[in-house]
Amino acid sequence: MMEFDSVTMSRMLTSLTLAFHIIFATIGVGVPLMISIAEFIGIKKKDANYTLLARRWTRGFVITVAVGVVTGTAIGLQLSLLWPSFMQVAGNVISLPLFLETFAFFFEAIFLGAYLYTWDRFNNPIYHWLFSIPVVIGAGMSAFFITTVNSFMNTPQGFELEGRTITDIDPLEAMFNPATPTKVFHVLSSSYLTSAAILAAITAFIILKKKSTDYHKKALKLTMIATFFFAILTAIAGDLSAKFLADEQPEKLAAGEWHFETEEGADLILFGTLNEDNEVENALRLPNALSFLSHGDFNSEVVGLDQFPEEETPPLWIHYMFDLMVMLGMYALGVSFLYIVLSKLKRWNEHNKWLLWLIVLNGPFAMLAIEFGWIFAEVGRQPWILRGYMKVSEGATTSPHVEWMLLLFLGLYILLGVISVRVLRKLFSDNPAEVELEHRYPEVDQRGVDV
Amino acid sequence: MSYELVGITVLWIFLYGYLIVASIDFGAGFFAYYAKQTKQDHIINKIISRYLSPVWEVTNVFFVFFFVGLIGFFPDTAYYFGQTLLIPGSIAIVLLAIRGSFYAFENYGSKQSSVYMFLYGATGLFIPASLATALTISEGGFIEETSNGVRLLTGELLTSPYSWSVVFLAIVSVLFISSAFLTFYANRANDKPAMELVRKYMIFWSSPTIIASLTTFIAMSQHNHRHFEKMLDLWWMFGLSVAFFLGAVFLVYQRKRLGLAFIFVMFQFFFAFFGYGAGHLPYLLEPYITLQSSVTNDTMGLALVIAFIAGLCLLIPSLILLMRMFLFDADYVKGNK
Numbered sequence: 001m002m003e004f005d006s007v008t009m010s011r012m013l014t015s016l017t018l019a020f021h022i023i024f025a026t027i028g029v030g031v032p033l034m035i036s037i038a039e040f041i042g043i044k045k046k047d048a049n050y051t052l053l054a055r056r057w058t059r060g061f062v063i064t065v066a067v068g069v070v071t072g073t074a075i076g077l078q079l080s081l082l083w084p085s086f087m088q089v090a091g092n093v094i095s096l097p098l099f100l101e102t103f104a105f106f107f108e109a110i111f112l113g114a115y116l117y118t119w120d121r122f123n124n125p126i127y128h129w130l131f132s133i134p135v136v137i138g139a140g141m142s143a144f145f146i147t148t149v150n151s152f153m154n155t156p157q158g159f160e161l162e163g164r165t166i167t168d169i170d171p172l173e174a175m176f177n178p179a180t181p182t183k184v185f186h187v188l189s190s191s192y193l194t195s196a197a198i199l200a201a202i203t204a205f206i207i208l209k210k211k212s213t214d215y216h217k218k219a220l221k222l223t224m225i226a227t228f229f230f231a232i233l234t235a236i237a238g239d240l241s242a243k244f245l246a247d248e249q250p251e252k253l254a255a256g257e258w259h260f261e262t263e264e265g266a267d268l269i270l271f272g273t274l275n276e277d278n279e280v281e282n283a284l285r286l287p288n289a290l291s292f293l294s295h296g297d298f299n300s301e302v303v304g305l306d307q308f309p310e311e312e313t314p315p316l317w318i319h320y321m322f323d324l325m326v327m328l329g330m331y332a333l334g335v336s337f338l339y340i341v342l343s344k345l346k347r348w349n350e351h352n353k354w355l356l357w358l359i360v361l362n363g364p365f366a367m368l369a370i371e372f373g374w375i376f377a378e379v380g381r382q383p384w385i386l387r388g389y390m391k392v393s394e395g396a397t398t399s400p401h402v403e404w405m406l407l408l409f410l411g412l413y414i415l416l417g418v419i420s421v422r423v424l425r426k427l428f429s430d431n432p433a434e435v436e437l438e439h440r441y442p443e444v445d446q447r448g449v450d451v
Numbered sequence: 452m453s454y455e456l457v458g459i460t461v462l463w464i465f466l467y468g469y470l471i472v473a474s475i476d477f478g479a480g481f482f483a484y485y486a487k488q489t490k491q492d493h494i495i496n497k498i499i500s501r502y503l504s505p506v507w508e509v510t511n512v513f514f515v516f517f518f519v520g521l522i523g524f525f526p527d528t529a530y531y532f533g534q535t536l537l538i539p540g541s542i543a544i545v546l547l548a549i550r551g552s553f554y555a556f557e558n559y560g561s562k563q564s565s566v567y568m569f570l571y572g573a574t575g576l577f578i579p580a581s582l583a584t585a586l587t588i589s590e591g592g593f594i595e596e597t598s599n600g601v602r603l604l605t606g607e608l609l610t611s612p613y614s615w616s617v618v619f620l621a622i623v624s625v626l627f628i629s630s631a632f633l634t635f636y637a638n639r640a641n642d643k644p645a646m647e648l649v650r651k652y653m654i655f656w657s658s659p660t661i662i663a664s665l666t667t668f669i670a671m672s673q674h675n676h677r678h679f680e681k682m683l684d685l686w687w688m689f690g691l692s693v694a695f696f697l698g699a700v701f702l703v704y705q706r707k708r709l710g711l712a713f714i715f716v717m718f719q720f721f722f723a724f725f726g727y728g729a730g731h732l733p734y735l736l737e738p739y740i741t742l743q744s745s746v747t748n749d750t751m752g753l754a755l756v757i758a759f760i761a762g763l764c765l766l767i768p769s770l771i772l773l774m775r776m777f778l779f780d781a782d783y784v785k786g787n788k
Contacts, residue, residue: 063555067552070547070548073511076515077540080529081537081540082533084534092751109511110766117777118776409545423556
């Protein structure tokens with residue numbers, strides 16, 4: 001009984017840390033790219049608005065980086081503290097990407113410090129911009145390496161397991177396992193999408209609440225075009241991921257889609273509820289769409305849950321996570337498309353109140369989609385911690401004190417969450433962009449236009 | 452050299468690196484708080500934040516690098532240390548989290564508050580103390596393996612003279628290393644008042660440092676005789692350590708060649724730390740884990756060593772660049788950039 005409690009508590013604490021960390025990790029991967037783009041446009045167009053944009057984003061970014069770093073350290077240590085048996089076994093195979101991830105992190109940390117403190121050091125601004133490149137690369141590489149570890153847990157390969165002894169290790173085969181390409185693609189594109197969406201949401205909110213200046217309009221245009229572009233990439237990545245699941249992890253797709261029986265021409269179930277007998281009600285059925293989603297052919301066969309022993313299938317509620325993630329992704333694509341269409345048509349105003357509100361919503365929605373997507377991916381491989389090799393219950397610590405640690409970390413994350421929001425708000429409300437622009441770049445002509 | 456020896460040497464170097472850079476950081480937090488309490492904060496806070504702001508994140512990576520590398524090279528350590536260190540490990544994470552994020556909140560965010568200064572100063576002493584626990588339990592005698600798994604004998608740990616002398620040594624060393632560095636840095640910035648203040652700290656903390664080293668040595672002879680004997684065999688390393696200590700204190704006392712004095716301090720801890728580490732082998736955790744029993748398999752060992760060399764080719768030039776811009780750029784240190 002005590003054993004069971006430690007397992008449940010360890011799962012809860014790990015979920016808590018990861019759910020909190022990915023908010024900051026996603027921003028940490030995506031925002032440097034947006035900063036780098038803005039600074040580059042500023043230099044090329046000789047437009048101080050964009051340079052200021054990069055500067056202000058950077059200032060907020062540092063706060064989120066700090067929380068990302070400390071929660072990342074937390075999850076790094078918690079892996080061993082909460083899952084010692086798992087790490088003892090898997091550590092043999094996944095240490096290469098874990099190790100490389102710290103190198104990427106190191107690289108990023110060094111150049112972030114350099115980037116932050118050299119804004120006005122060089123006569124040619126392009127030198128300063130060059131410092132942003134290693135930050136973007138380092139952030140992307142850490143996402144890449146850590147995602148390969150997660151991919152390995154979903155589709156382990158590159159080793160033989162006899163009892164608890166691992167032999168025949170091939171580190172590269174383990175790293176480049178079947179799940180790696182689609183997962184990395186999806187993680188990177190959705191991080192860029194979410195970061196762009198959040199920056200756009202903040203800008204839209206300021207335009208709604210105050211007045212819109214050239215600075216804010218340029219910021220909105222840049223972030224919305226980026227949102228649109230990354231939303232398309234994310235949709236492609238999502239489609240490839242579904243096809244990957246159909247081939248390599250059919251039980252996750254089947255549970256996510258409530259696909260109980262193996263059949264050809266399978267329907268896609270949107271929304272709906274399950275009754276007590278596990279029958280689908282109130283759902284929208286798209287005939288043969290699941291087959292198309294899985295294999296690109298409306299009549300292909302899709303493996304159902306009937307092919308797996310009941311104790312090896314994930315919980316069915318992950319269906320809601322899947323639906324929510326896809327819907328919110330589509331919302332991001334739709335809103336950014338609408339913005340671009342309206343801005344191209346002379347007769348329409350892309351800064352109308354309704355559209356701005358939709359853009360504001362898109363920021364939190366995109367972050368929620370990240371959370372839902374990760375819950376779907378992680379709960380979708382239950383009961384395995386190492387699919388096909390080790391169950392979650394065999395990997396957890398036996399320490400009876402996990403519940404206290406859960407409370408301790410819950411307190412920590414509430415504290416960090418509240419303070420970082422307050423600090424970020426204060427940072428920008430005390431120093432509006434118009435004021436800073438005039439102060440820093442007095443030569444820029446500011447035309448404040450009311451909405 | 453075998454992979455396990457390469458592995459442990461690399462990791463020990465990184466832990467040593469963390470010992471130095473983190474000590475500077477942790478001690479600076481304490482001095483900043485102490486200076487505020489004694490109304491001298493205007494003298495040294497600028498110096499401290501000019502050094503720490505661009506590098507605090509790098510400091511953190513040294514630590515992450517060490518524990519990720521340890522699990523990579525020696526996966527068994529994940530099992531034994533992971534099972535036993537849940538509570539001290541979690542406390543250390545929380546303290547590190549508070550410290551790291553509050554540092555950013557305050558320095559890049561809003562104005563200084565005294566609650567923050569207190570937390571920053573206090574965590575600077577608690578973190579080394581809680582991290583030192585891992586080294587203490589690696590000596591053996593503090594954990595037991597039962598059929599249910601491994602557990603920490605908290606009572607033994609809390610009543611052991613050895614564990615307390617390690618905690619004491621960790622704290623005073625942090626203050627000593629930090630003040631030695633800040634003396635050099637303040638001098639470089641041509642900031643006489645700051646230099647005089649941290650110089651006083653450095654001289655003050657030198658005697659507790661050497662006393663704590665001796666008591667830890669004595670406590671070790673009681674707690675783990677094997678390790679103690681092996682350290683006696685390496686007496687020359689500890690002799691060199693003491694010699695560098697005396698040299699450093701002498702130079703700082705004379706206000707001469709403060710950069711060299713800090714390098715002496717680095718050598719002092721280098722020899723003590725490596726003497727301690729070499730004596731520890733072949734055990735990583737007595738008596739459960741030895742270097743040979745726990746090492747990952749050869750293929751992974753080779754992959755890690757290759758990754759490490761490739762990583763260094765990237766890191767060393769970047770670190771040199773960072774140091775040239777923020778540590779050895781006289782204009783930056785003086786506050787002109």
